[in-house]
Amino acid sequence: DAKTTQPNSMESNEEEPVHLPCNHSTISGTDYIHWYRQLPSQGPEYVIHGLTSNVNNRMASLAIAEDRKSSTLILHRATLRDAAVYYCILNTNAGKSTFGDGTTLTVKP
Amino acid sequence: DVKVTQSSRYLVKRTGEKVFLECVQDMDHENMFWYRQDPGLGLRLIYFSYDVKMKEKGDIPEGYSVSREKKERFSLILESASTNQTSMYLCASSSQARGTDTQYFGPGTRLTVL
Numbered sequence: 001d002a003k004t005t006q007p008n009s010m011e012s013n014e015e016e017p018v019h020l021p022c023n024h025s026t027i028s029g030t031d032y033i034h035w036y037r038q039l040p041s042q043g044p045e046y047v048i049h050g051l052t053s054n055v056n057n058r059m060a061s062l063a064i065a066e067d068r069k070s071s072t073l074i075l076h077r078a079t080l081r082d083a084a085v086y087y088c089i090l091n092t093n094a095g096k097s098t099f100g101d102g103t104t105l106t107v108k109p
Numbered sequence: 110d111v112k113v114t115q116s117s118r119y120l121v122k123r124t125g126e127k128v129f130l131e132c133v134q135d136m137d138h139e140n141m142f143w144y145r146q147d148p149g150l151g152l153r154l155i156y157f158s159y160d161v162k163m164k165e166k167g168d169i170p171e172g173y174s175v176s177r178e179k180k181e182r183f184s185l186i187l188e189s190a191s192t193n194q195t196s197m198y199l200c201a202s203s204s205q206a207r208g209t210d211t212q213y214f215g216p217g218t219r220l221t222v223l
Contacts, residue, residue, distance in 0.1 A: 032209055044152070044199070044201075044214050045214065046213070051208075087152070091208040091210065097154075097212070098168075099151050101150070101151040
């Protein structure tokens with residue numbers, strides 16, 4: 001399975017934008033890039049996904065590099081409630097995914 | 110909203126006991142998954158199922174088995190619990206085996222084996 005690499009931790013100030021990077025240099029042409037986040041004491045929840053084009057939804061934006069070997073999750077205005085572990089994963093058409101360690105985001109007031 | 114429920118939030122068992130972790134989803138999803146989550150190791154896939162009575166091994170199946178007799182229910186079984194199986198266990202479901210599909214997770218069961 002293709003792997004992803006993320007920084008262990010990042011910090012942000014409240015109400016500032018946050019850019020969370022992910023490298024996936026072994027991605028295949030049919031793999032979708034998904035992002036999940038896990039709040040304390042909860043299971044992971046879906047944030048956003050994309051294949052080639054940048055994507056926006058009410059939670060975040062996803063910027064995908066032209067060669068698809070990296071992507072960035074963008075939180076436009078971080079709030080204290082966005083403090084979580086963020087996982088970047090690759091979804092194959094077999095429906096199986098590999099979660100890495102994720103990035104722990106700390107948001108400072 | 111999709112709901113994935115797990116039978117217990119916290120569970121304490123003794124070494125050698127047989128342990129059942131139950132997971133139920135209410136959205137008629139074909140796929141169901143069991144993960145364990147340990148500090149510094151992220152989520153690791155134990156087993157998954159694409160259909161009733163069907164199962165496939167994930168990355169760390171040793172010491173575990175699963176059962177899927179009904180579409181909505183996926184059980185994880187520890188035949189003889191050991192202390193190294195102390196962990197957070199997460200169940201998830203998704204509608205089909207496609208790259209676009211979203212996994213919906215339950216709240217997790219924190220299992221302690223003494």
